[in-house]
Amino acid sequence: MKSTLTLALISLSIATGIAQTDSAMIKKIYNEALSNGKSYSNLDYLTNKIGGRLSGSPQAQQAVEWAFKAMKEAGADTVYLQECMVPHWVRGEKEVGKIISTGGKGTKEVPICALGSSIGTSAEGITAQVIEANGIEDLQNLGKEKIKGKIVFFNQPMDPTFIETFNAYGKAVKQRWGGASEAVKFGAVAVIVRSCSLVQDDNPHTGVMGYKDSLNKIPACAISTNAANWLSNNLKTDKELTFYLKMSCKTLPDEKSYNVIGEIRGVEKADEIITVGGHLDSWDTGKGAHDDGAGIVQSIEILRIYKSLGIKPKRTIRAVAFMNEENGGRGGKKYAEMAKLKNEKHIAAIESDAGGFSPRGFSSDVTPAVKTKLKSWRPFFEPYGVYEFDSDGSGSDIQPLKELGVPCMELIPDSQRYFDFHHTQVDTFEAVNKRELELGGAAMAAMIWMISQYGLQ
Numbered sequence: 001m002k003s004t005l006t007l008a009l010i011s012l013s014i015a016t017g018i019a020q021t022d023s024a025m026i027k028k029i030y031n032e033a034l035s036n037g038k039s040y041s042n043l044d045y046l047t048n049k050i051g052g053r054l055s056g057s058p059q060a061q062q063a064v065e066w067a068f069k070a071m072k073e074a075g076a077d078t079v080y081l082q083e084c085m086v087p088h089w090v091r092g093e094k095e096v097g098k099i100i101s102t103g104g105k106g107t108k109e110v111p112i113c114a115l116g117s118s119i120g121t122s123a124e125g126i127t128a129q130v131i132e133a134n135g136i137e138d139l140q141n142l143g144k145e146k147i148k149g150k151i152v153f154f155n156q157p158m159d160p161t162f163i164e165t166f167n168a169y170g171k172a173v174k175q176r177w178g179g180a181s182e183a184v185k186f187g188a189v190a191v192i193v194r195s196c197s198l199v200q201d202d203n204p205h206t207g208v209m210g211y212k213d214s215l216n217k218i219p220a221c222a223i224s225t226n227a228a229n230w231l232s233n234n235l236k237t238d239k240e241l242t243f244y245l246k247m248s249c250k251t252l253p254d255e256k257s258y259n260v261i262g263e264i265r266g267v268e269k270a271d272e273i274i275t276v277g278g279h280l281d282s283w284d285t286g287k288g289a290h291d292d293g294a295g296i297v298q299s300i301e302i303l304r305i306y307k308s309l310g311i312k313p314k315r316t317i318r319a320v321a322f323m324n325e326e327n328g329g330r331g332g333k334k335y336a337e338m339a340k341l342k343n344e345k346h347i348a349a350i351e352s353d354a355g356g357f358s359p360r361g362f363s364s365d366v367t368p369a370v371k372t373k374l375k376s377w378r379p380f381f382e383p384y385g386v387y388e389f390d391s392d393g394s395g396s397d398i399q400p401l402k403e404l405g406v407p408c409m410e411l412i413p414d415s416q417r418y419f420d421f422h423h424t425q426v427d428t429f430e431a432v433n434k435r436e437l438e439l440g441g442a443a444m445a446a447m448i449w450m451i452s453q454y455g456l457q
């Protein structure tokens with residue numbers, strides 16, 4: 001009979017050998033991504049040949065057709081479309097915003113853009129006095145007497161003291177989403193919302209807003225941070241100044257669209273599915289490079305890396321290009337609905353929707369036991385600058401899967417520059433760094449290797 005010490009040494013030797021195998025495979029994955037990667041050229045096509053891809057638009061349909069072809073070329077065993085109905089909101093003619101000083105002191109045109117799902121103004125536009133509010137909570141302090149008949153200017157900035165900029169965004173974005181419905185309760189005729197950004201520039205940041213069906217709808221637009229500062233400063237000395245707003249946006253009937261799904265079948269536990277994806281749609285103001293062309297091309301790249309290296313995963317890998325994350329989330333909901341209907345066994349889902357910047361780690365919505373397991377893999381990732389495994393959270397497209405009990409994760413890129421580009425005209429191909437983009441795809445491919453080999457339970 002072997003001694004306890006001998007058995008322990010054998011176990012240690014086996015464990016060491018397994019760890020060396022995993023380290024070697026992860027190194028191969030990174031080498032392939034950084035030497036032969038296709039994600040950057042794919043992003044070039046998606047952003048520069050197709051451009052902004054708002055749900056229901058011809059460009060969104062072109063993106064569906066492109067993603068189908070790209071997944072085929074990446075080597076997926078199977079590629080198919082999953083139908084879903086999506087909202088079809090259109091921006092119309094370029095918006096006009098003007099600050100009009102009292103006493104004939106002049107008019108200043110400022111950069112604005114309609115918020116997604118907003119109604120338009122009349123053909124003549126709206127001219128009204130402006131009242132500034134520091135977020136939704138400030139409406140109650142101002143009261144109906146001061147607000148009625150005016151345009152509410154929500155000027156709560158993102159808090160620069162948050163190191164993780166998504167935390168600052170989460171606090172400030174409430175006025176964008178719910179500002180119009182809250183302001184109309186006090187008699188407002190429109191709302192202007194300070195762009196959710198930490199940078200001071202002339203680029204207004206669009207984004208979705210929502211109406212409450214029980215309330216009247218009023219137009220809502222975003223204003224650039226520079227213009228917001230100018231407006232706020234001038235309101236201090238000219239409380240009677242007015243704002244002219246003209247928008248021709250409107251919502252059309254829902255359109256048929258699709259999620260695009262590419263699979264590599266597992267060789268041992270094919271019924272167990274690891275989903276990875278991003279959202280194919282984007283706002284129309286820019287090219288949707290960081291948000292979320294990066295996540296799409298990284299997910300497709302994972303298929304290519306595995307096929308190029310001849311990796312035969314134990315479990316099925318499914319790359320998904322979700323449709324309609326920006327103004328409805330219909331694609332993510334449809335994917336989870338069909339997964340439930342088919343009784344599919346999803347063991348993990350990973351999303352990339354925080355830009356194509358250098359990866360720093362993975363956040364997760366999982367049990368404590370699974371979190372511990374993920375953190376035990378950190379040494380495999382630290383050589384590549386990926387070290388953050390403690391954060392909670394996951395992406396919006398896989399949120400419906402989370403509600404079905406699926407362990408969900410999100411790639412965490414460095415967040416410091418993301419909101420310079422988010423939902424703006426400068427979210428273009430040139431804003432993405434090739435190497436950073438490739439590192440993100442490699443990090444997810446490596447994580448999928450570990451999950452495929454060992455599961456999460």
